[in-house]
Amino acid sequence: MSEPNRVLLGKLVADHVLEGIVLTDAAGIVVWVNPAFQRLCGYSLEELVGKRPGDVLQGEATSPESRQKIARAIADRTSVKVDVVNYSKAGSPYISEINLGPIFDDTGELTHFVAAQRDVTLERSLAQESTDFKAYRRALDLQAIVSVTDPRGKITYVNPKFSAISGYSSDELVGKTHRVVNSGTHEKDFFREMWQEIRAGKTWHNEVCNRTKAGELYWVDTTIVPVHGPGGEIMRYVSTRYEVTERKAIEEKLRQIAEVDAMTGLANRAKFTDLLEVCLQDPEDGGGLVVMLDIDHFKDLNDSLGHHFGDLLLREIGRRLTQTLASDCVVARLGGDEFAALIPSPGGRPDAEERIAEMHAALCDTMTLSETVYLPAVSMGVTRYPDDAETVQGAMINADVALYEAKRDGRNQWCFFDPQVRRRLEYRNHLKAVLLHALDNDRFDITLQPYCCVRTGAHRGFEVLARLDHDGVPVPPDSFIPLAEELGLMSRIGRILRAKAFEAHGRMIEMGLRPRELAINVAAQEFREPAFVETLQALLREHHISPGDLVIEITETALIGRSTDTVAKALHRLQRTGVQVALDDFGTGFSSLSHLKDFSVNKIKIDKSFIGDLEDDEGDRALVDGLIMLAGRLGLSVVAEGVETVAQMKYLGVAGCHYLQGFALSPPLSLEAAVRFLDPRHEPHHAAG
Numbered sequence: 001m002s003e004p005n006r007v008l009l010g011k012l013v014a015d016h017v018l019e020g021i022v023l024t025d026a027a028g029i030v031v032w033v034n035p036a037f038q039r040l041c042g043y044s045l046e047e048l049v050g051k052r053p054g055d056v057l058q059g060e061a062t063s064p065e066s067r068q069k070i071a072r073a074i075a076d077r078t079s080v081k082v083d084v085v086n087y088s089k090a091g092s093p094y095i096s097e098i099n100l101g102p103i104f105d106d107t108g109e110l111t112h113f114v115a116a117q118r119d120v121t122l123e124r125s126l127a128q129e130s131t132d133f134k135a136y137r138r139a140l141d142l143q144a145i146v147s148v149t150d151p152r153g154k155i156t157y158v159n160p161k162f163s164a165i166s167g168y169s170s171d172e173l174v175g176k177t178h179r180v181v182n183s184g185t186h187e188k189d190f191f192r193e194m195w196q197e198i199r200a201g202k203t204w205h206n207e208v209c210n211r212t213k214a215g216e217l218y219w220v221d222t223t224i225v226p227v228h229g230p231g232g233e234i235m236r237y238v239s240t241r242y243e244v245t246e247r248k249a250i251e252e253k254l255r256q257i258a259e260v261d262a263m264t265g266l267a268n269r270a271k272f273t274d275l276l277e278v279c280l281q282d283p284e285d286g287g288g289l290v291v292m293l294d295i296d297h298f299k300d301l302n303d304s305l306g307h308h309f310g311d312l313l314l315r316e317i318g319r320r321l322t323q324t325l326a327s328d329c330v331v332a333r334l335g336g337d338e339f340a341a342l343i344p345s346p347g348g349r350p351d352a353e354e355r356i357a358e359m360h361a362a363l364c365d366t367m368t369l370s371e372t373v374y375l376p377a378v379s380m381g382v383t384r385y386p387d388d389a390e391t392v393q394g395a396m397i398n399a400d401v402a403l404y405e406a407k408r409d410g411r412n413q414w415c416f417f418d419p420q421v422r423r424r425l426e427y428r429n430h431l432k433a434v435l436l437h438a439l440d441n442d443r444f445d446i447t448l449q450p451y452c453c454v455r456t457g458a459h460r461g462f463e464v465l466a467r468l469d470h471d472g473v474p475v476p477p478d479s480f481i482p483l484a485e486e487l488g489l490m491s492r493i494g495r496i497l498r499a500k501a502f503e504a505h506g507r508m509i510e511m512g513l514r515p516r517e518l519a520i521n522v523a524a525q526e527f528r529e530p531a532f533v534e535t536l537q538a539l540l541r542e543h544h545i546s547p548g549d550l551v552i553e554i555t556e557t558a559l560i561g562r563s564t565d566t567v568a569k570a571l572h573r574l575q576r577t578g579v580q581v582a583l584d585d586f587g588t589g590f591s592s593l594s595h596l597k598d599f600s601v602n603k604i605k606i607d608k609s610f611i612g613d614l615e616d617d618e619g620d621r622a623l624v625d626g627l628i629m630l631a632g633r634l635g636l637s638v639v640a641e642g643v644e645t646v647a648q649m650k651y652l653g654v655a656g657c658h659y660l661q662g663f664a665l666s667p668p669l670s671l672e673a674a675v676r677f678l679d680p681r682h683e684p685h686h687a688a689g
Contacts, residue, residue: 608642
C-alpha cells in the first residue's frame with residue numbers, strides 16, 4: 001500500500017472510531033481532532049485548531065496533579081495515561097481518560113503528540129459509589145447487627161455481628177424467620193403491630209428482647225426499614241440493631257431500687273402508692289382495704305437483740321404477709337418496721353374483720369429466728385377505699401390514724417378507721433393554719449447546710465433548707481412541706497425562700513467570701529409558674545451570682561406525671577445558661593436512664609435513708625456502692641446526704657462519693673454562722689465594736 005493510501009486509511013479509521021483523537025504539534029498546539037472528540041467536547045475542529053487543549057477544555061475542577069502529569073510527559077517526550085476533568089463547550093464537566101503519546105519521524109525527531117480520549121464520567125461515578133457503599137457497609141457491619149429478609153420475613157442475609165451475638169451461623173439463619181431468636185418476652189400483639197407497620201411501608205423502631213443459641217437473653221434497639229421496588233412494591237426488609245443489654249440491666253437495677261424494698265423484696269412505698277392510685281382510678285374496681293402495720297417496740301428489740309435480729313424479723317413479717325394474703329393482694333414495706341397491704345374486694349364488714357383477724361394472728365404467731373424463739377407483737381390500722389377516702393393520701397392518712405388508735409388502745413391489735421377519730425386530721429388542719437399564718441406574716445426562714453469535697457475537704461456549696469417556727473417551736477420540714485405541696489402553697493413559699501437564699505448568697509459575695517454553689521429545692525408545681533425561669537434569672541443578676549453556682553434540686557417523683565414536660569422545658573432553659581440540676585433523694589422514687597438523659601442531670605444526691613445504717617447494714621452498703629457505680633458510669637457527681645459519723649465519711653470516700661453533707665461536717669447554719677464557717681475571722685455583728 002502506497003504512503004498516501006496509508007494516510008488516507010488512517011484518517012478514515014480515526015474519523016470512525018468511538019474514542020476522541022487529538023493530534024497536536026511538538027509544541028502541544030492542536031492541528032487536528034476527529035469527529036468523536038468534537039462530539040465529546042462540543043467544540044468544532046475550527047474552534048480547536050491552533051490552541052492548546054488545556055486552555056480550552058480545563059477549568060476549576062481540573063486537578064493540578066493531572067495538569068502536571070501531562071506537562072511532565074510532554075516535557076519528557078513520554079507517554080502517560082491520566083484522568084482529567086474537562087469542560088464541554090456548554091460548560092458541563094466530564095471526566096476524560098487520556099492516553100497521550102509522542103510521535104517521532106524516521107530520523108527520531110519529535111513531530112507530534114497524539115491523545116486518545118474517552119468519557120469515563122459514569123464509569124468513575126459508579127466505581128466511587130461502589131467504593132462508598134463498601135465502606136458504608138464495612139462501617140455498618142462493625143457497629144450494627146444487620147439482617148435482611150424477603151417480604152415474607154424469611155432471612156436472606158445476616159452480617160457477622162448478628163451471628164456473633166446470636167450464636168447462630170449464617171447458614172443456620174438464612175431461609176428461616178427471626179422466630180429462631182424469639183425469647184418469648186413480648187406478647188403476640190407486639191409483633192402483630194410491628195408487621196402492620198412495616199407492611200404499610202413504614203419504618204418501625206422499638207427495643208426487642210432476643211435469645212441466643214445458648215439460651216441467654218439479650219436486648220437490641222431495632223429499626224426495620226422496608227425497601228421498595230421500582231413499582232412501589234416492598235422487595236425486602238432491612239433491620240439494623242444495636243445491643244442495649246447493659247443499659248437495660250442498669251435500668252432494671254434502677255427500677256428495683258425505685259420500686260422494691262431491698263431488705264424484704266416487697267414493693268416499697270412508691271410502688272405501693274402507685275398501685276393504690278391505679279385501684280382508686282379504676283371505675284370497675286370494687287373497693288378494698290388499705291392496711292398499715294408496724295412491729296411494736298421494734299426499736300427496743302433492735303437495741304436488745306441487735307440489728308441483725310431485727311432484719312431477720314422484718315423479712316419474716318414480709319414473708320408471712322405474702323403467704324397469708326391472696327395473690328391479688330399487694331404487700332409493701334414502707335420503711336423501718338412499717339408495712340402495708342392492699343386487699344381488694346374484701347366483702348362486707350364481717351368478712352373484712354375476719355380476714356384482718358386471720359392476718360393479725362398469722363403475723364403474731366411464735367417464730368424462731370437465729371435460734372431465738374420470739375413472739376412478735378404487731379399493731380394494725382385498716383381503712384376502706386373508696387368509702388373512707390378517694391385519694392391515695394387520704395387512704396394512707398386514714399390507715400395511719402387507725403394504726404395510731406390501735407397503738408393508743410394498748411398495741412398488738414388491729415383497728416378500723418373511725419371517721420370520728422379526728423386527731424390526725426385536726427393536726428393537719430392546725431398545720432394548714434400555721435402555714436397560712438406564716439405566709440401572711442413572713443415567718444418562713446432559711447438555714448444553710450454546707451457540703452464539702454470528699455477528696456480535699458474543701459467547701460463546695462450550701463444547700464438551702466426551709467425553717468418554720470410556730471410559737472417558738474420548730475415545725476419539721478418533713479411535716480409542713482408535703483402539706484404545702486398538697487395545698488398548692490409551695491410556689492409562694494418557694495419564692496420567699498429563694499429570695500432569702502439569693503440575698504444571703506449575695507451578701508457573702510459582697511463580704512469577699514466564696515460561698516460557691518447555692519443548692520435550692522424546687523417542687524414540681526413551682527415550675528408551672530409562668531415566669532419561674534425569668535424570675536430566677538433576674539435574682540441571679542440582681543445578686544451577682546453566676547448561673548454555674550446555682551444548683552436546682554428536684555426529687556425523682558417530680559420527673560414523672562403531669563408536670564414532666566413543664567419541668568423538662570424549664571430545666572433545659574436554665575441549663576443552657578449554666579445552671580446545674582441535682583436529683584434529690586435518689587433511689588427513693590421512680591427513676592430510669594432515659595429520665596437521667598432527658599433531664600440532663602448533673603448530680604445525684606443519695607438519700608439519707610441509705611446512709612444512716614451504712615456501718616451496720618450490708619444491704620445499705622450494697623445499695624450505696626451500686627448507686628455510686630451507676631452514677632460514675634453515667635458521668636454524674638454524687639452527693640451523700642445525712643452523713644453523721646466519721647466512719648460513714650471514710651466509707652463514702654473509699655466508695656467514690658464526690659461530696660458529703662450532714663451533721664458530721666456541719667449542722668444547718670444561720671447566715672451569720674455560715675459566714676464564720678467560710679472565714680472564722682468574721683465576728684458576730686453584736687460583738688463588733
